[in-house]
Amino acid sequence: MIAKSFARIAVIGFGYWGSKHVRVLGTVPGVDVTVVDPDLDRLADAVSHYPTVRTASHLAAVADDLDAVVIATPPSTHHALAAEALAAGLHVMVEKPLATSVSEAESLVEAAESAGLTLMVGHTFEYNPAVRRLRDIVRSGVLGRILYIDAARLNLGIYQRDVNVIWDLAPHDISIASYVLDAMPISTAVWAWRNVGRGHPDVAYLRLDFPDTHAFIHVSWLNPEKVRRITIVGERQMVVYDDLSDNERIRIYDIGVDPDVTDSEPATGNMPMSYRTGDITSPYLPFSEPLMVEDQHFVQCLRGEAVPDTPGRRGLDVVRVLEATDRALATGSATWVGDDRGVLPGGPGVLDEPDLRRIPAQERRSLPRRSARW
Ligand SMILES: NC(=O)c1ccc[n+]([C@@H]2O[C@H](COP(=O)([O-])OP(=O)(O)OC[C@H]3O[C@@H](n4cnc5c(N)ncnc54)[C@H](O)[C@@H]3O)[C@@H](O)[C@H]2O)c1
Incomplete structure (x- = not known):
């Protein structure tokens, strides 16, 4: 938790989505924004749009002066950057997907929990x-x-x-x-x-x-x-x-x-x-920008006023599904999402017989490994 009135947050990655975080965080009272990006043209672009932001080409250069980071870089970089930020004692919000494998996502969740730091995932919707x-x-x-x-x-x-x-x-x-x-x-x-x-x-x-x-x-x-x-x-x-x-x-x-x-x-x-x-x-829906709601919520979490609605564990859950889609794609077969891996019984399109919900986990393991190609 940080002092209630002030939060020093770096947005890592000033691309399409990171620039939106910078715009939004810049409007949150008491938030001081830094932009980190190895691409100097992006940093120049950030300063031209937001003259008050500090800039740095890498996190280590500014980590000591920060409370938290928002990571909006390509997915394959999420794990290393988030691990570096957590190791530096910073609270972290990572854009979706949290990481590009379950093991990476798990390691981030564990690192945040053992350090007592906030880890949030940007499931904007x-x-x-x-x-x-x-x-x-x-x-x-x-x-x-x-x-x-x-x-x-x-x-x-x-x-x-x-x-x-x-x-x-x-x-x-x-x-x-x-x-x-x-x-x-x-x-x-x-x-x-x-x-x-x-x-x-x-x-x-x-x-x-x-x-x-x-x-x-x-x-x-x-x-x-x-x-x-x-x-x-x-x-x-x-x-x-x-x-x-x-x-x-x-x-x-x-x-x-x-x-x-x-x-x-x-x-x-x-x-x-x-x-x-x-x-x-058609129900009336009050307008509020989802990213504004998300970033304000992150700041509230930093200040100890809330706990993340989309914590690291939620990001891990979604990464589990994504990793299962890789297995399903590689095998051409329907695939369990959890650790209890295997293929669905039945032929193409058969879902209801036997009803998956009623198969106990230990029985699922012993199901015949019949291919259910789609
Ligand atoms: N929540 C949403 O609705 C939403 C929408 C769009 C994108 N995203 C996510 O935002 C992330 C960024 O997407 P984008 O479209 O803005 O990408 P982008 O390519 O436009 O921008 C990425 C930026 O990250 C920088 N970068 C790359 N490696 C870096 C590193 N190691 N350290 C610091 N900066 C680095 C690049 O220089 C670039 O400026 C992705 O994870 C994407 O899935 C989320």
Whole structure:
């Protein structure tokens, strides 16, 4: 914990996202901002936009004059920078993903806990008023049983050098889905493809198997339109969250389909279903910039006024899912998210038989290792 009135925070990495942290932190009362980046042009850019910031080309040069850092550098650098900051006794917020492997993420969580320092992960959408409302809607039960979630995060995006499109974009959707459902996925299956260049896959589809439902996530750097949409399909109602909508970011559809239960089903013709249609409503959402909410929260944590809503352990949970997507991609098989590794029983697309939720851990280990390719 630091003195209540003042916090000296360095933003490490003045790129696309780090520059936003600098803007936001600069408006938080009592926060003194330093920018750290080895790229001198970036430092010059930082000073031209924010003349009062201090700059440094590496953390060690300024660590003694800091209380905390925000790490907004490429994911492959997160672990080393966060470990260095924690070793220097600094509180740390790391952009998503927390690290690029479970072992790295675990070591950061352990280092922060043993040093009594704050470790927070920048799951920005968990600070987004629309996502918080989405969770309230799911919790209220108005949607009924959640049948599935569909997420699309698409754009003609920036191809990353050090991670594939899943590690770049899906942390947001894994964080949103697990936040609104208040559960982590048990297993995952992945289809991904590299279409352009010689780097990483640029388009991917994920299936996340939660204890009571599934989420299907489509992420792409190669799409003509920008899409940021989450659809939650419930048995009674459905909801669409469109992050790009100006005034109706959440729309609740009082709509659904029920099977007609009759004694004798016709052998031919359409399936006997009854369709319900009703109002489409859009709740009022007060505007607050998610990054502002997140950074203000981090400062509150530094001052001992709060504990992180997205602590290092939350970042570790999401990294576990991401690492499982690597295994699923490498094997072409659905893969357990936890340590209890194996492949799902059943053939392609078979999820419900046997019902995963009812398989005790020790039995899962002895399941036949039949490939379930997707
Ligand atoms: N939460 C969100 O919504 C969100 C949005 C975009 C990006 N991000 C995350 O922010 C991070 C940065 O992404 P970006 O798009 O700003 O990248 P970027 O490439 O635009 O910027 C990265 C910056 O880090 C600097 N850098 C590289 N290695 C460094 C090191 N070892 N020490 C100090 N600085 C170093 C680079 O010079 C560059 O200025 C990534 O982890 C990304 O996933 C989060």
